[in-house]
Amino acid sequence: MINNNDAIQYNLTQALTGPTCPVCRCLAEATRRFLDNLMYEFVNDNQTRDRLRATRGFCREHAWTLQKMGDPLGHSILYADLIDAYRQHLEKKGLLSKIKSTKFGQGKEEECLACREEREMERRYIFGLLRALNNGEFREAYRSSAGLCLPHYQLAEQQATDGDVRATLREVQIDRFAKLSAELKEFIRKSDYRNVDELPGEERDAWIRAVGLWVGSPHVEKEQRPFRHKKQPV
Ligand SMILES: [Zn+2]
Numbered sequence: 001m002i003n004n005n006d007a008i009q010y011n012l013t014q015a016l017t018g019p020t021c022p023v024c025r026c027l028a029e030a031t032r033r034f035l036d037n038l039m040y041e042f043v044n045d046n047q048t049r050d051r052l053r054a055t056r057g058f059c060r061e062h063a064w065t066l067q068k069m070g071d072p073l074g075h076s077i078l079y080a081d082l083i084d085a086y087r088q089h090l091e092k093k094g095l096l097s098k099i100k101s102t103k104f105g106q107g108k109e110e111e112c113l114a115c116r117e118e119r120e121m122e123r124r125y126i127f128g129l130l131r132a133l134n135n136g137e138f139r140e141a142y143r144s145s146a147g148l149c150l151p152h153y154q155l156a157e158q159q160a161t162d163g164d165v166r167a168t169l170r171e172v173q174i175d176r177f178a179k180l181s182a183e184l185k186e187f188i189r190k191s192d193y194r195n196v197d198e199l200p201g202e203e204r205d206a207w208i209r210a211v212g213l214w215v216g217s218p219h220v221e222k223e224q225r226p227f228r229h230k231k232q233p234v
Pocket residue numbers: 021022023024025148149150151152216217
């Protein structure tokens with residue numbers, strides 16, 4: 001019986017029915033939740049603002065993930081804060097240029113906060129997946145899932161200590177790669193002018209799925225989530 005009290009295992013079990021790598025799916029959800037909470041805190045909490053200033057905001061990937069989540073007010077506050085801090089830094093640098101050079105946002109926390117969180121969550125989800133694969137019910141569900149993206153497969157395979165678990169991971173992965181490769185070849189075949197009359201089948205979006213399988217899924221898929229309502233600080 002799957003232990004649904006274990007949030008990691010529960011989320012993974014839910015993600016097994018999705019069309020993409022279940023670890024990517026869980027991480028995307030965790031990252032969205034993290035960013036959502038961080039922005040919620042940020043609007044009212046000076047410490048969070050200091051942390052974001054120290055990391056110069058987010059990395060490119062997470063900055064755009066957050067942007068796609070919406071929240072115009074949160075973004076306005078965040079970027080006005082960062083821009084003003086950088087402007088002041090430039091002004092100060094102009095005054096101090098002959099004395100010493102200073103770096104903007106050179107604090108202890110230089111890494112994007114979402115990257116750091118995501119790495120930790122990834123470690124927990126890979127560990128959770130390997131543990132869950134010892135469960136027969138989960139293993140069966142995993143066999144009919146989309147399989148892992150290449151980066152998560154490699155992480156899982158490196159960390160798997162159980163021979164059966166490693167064999168399951170490998171079998172599923174070989175099968176998913178074989179299917180996708182066949183779909184890509186079918187797409188190529190139908191792109192030939194001699195076959196233009198054939199209707200496109202399931203292979204029509206194989207090229208998009210190939211990118212996801214190779215590098216992992218994007219954080220924000222087509223659906224967008226409404227942002228939590230926030231009040232501007234007074
Ligand atoms: Zn993945």
